[in-house]
Amino acid sequence: MTGSTIIFYLLAAITLVFGLLSVTTRQIFRAAIYLLFSLIGIAGIYFWLQYEFVAAVQIVVYVGGIVVLILFSIFLTQQAGEKLAKQKLGRKIFSALAAFCGFAFTMLQISQHTFYETADEAVPITVFNIGKKMMSVNDKGYALPFEVISMLLLAALVGCIVIAMKSKPEEQ
């Protein structure tokens, strides 16, 4: 067992254990913190796969952005020290059963399927290559999706402000 393998299993364990804790804990603040560790574990797996740019984006957007957003919304909407309501046991059992059956079925399909690796030479995943491809307007470039995403982000920004804005009191 090499060091790289040990690190992989460690990252996998961190991701799955904290993910499971995040959906089962009854304290919502802790759920957010466990989610944070799970996302960091996934970023670690991206580092392990040597996709450093995606790992950096994952940490900046998810850990730095979305989890902080979730924490702030918890502060705004929850009373301190209040636990989430307990779920019915039957619902829990059926949910776990459904999730486990789906998991077993998917893993069965994956284990029976043979994946063929390409023999072609791998492109080095450097920020230079990513940036060049993202701005390219050739038929394998991503300039159009990039622009569409930027419009979507603008629309989401304006939409958020409109939704969360306090409605004006009626004019006298």
Next chain:
Amino acid sequence: MEPGLYHILFISTALFFIGVYGFFTRKNLITMLMSIELILNSVNLNFIAFNKYLWAQQMDGLFFTLFIIAIAAAEAAVAIAIIINLYRSHKSIDVENAEDLKY
């Protein structure tokens, strides 16, 4: 055993169904949003693994992951705006209490 594609597919499948379990059992809107984040992350992990092991001469999976992360950020922002608005009008973010459109 040296970790490969199947190990990463195992992680992403397990994470996906952990998220599904959370989505089934939770009643609080913020925790449901957390479960959706877990599901989206498992999809991203799949894209990166397939790009790394099966399609290494192109970078399509990487770009899909980047775009999914951007869309997930927009989705989380809109969802939290809606949750805060709901809390303002109903004083609760439990899905059981948000039933104005039901009848």
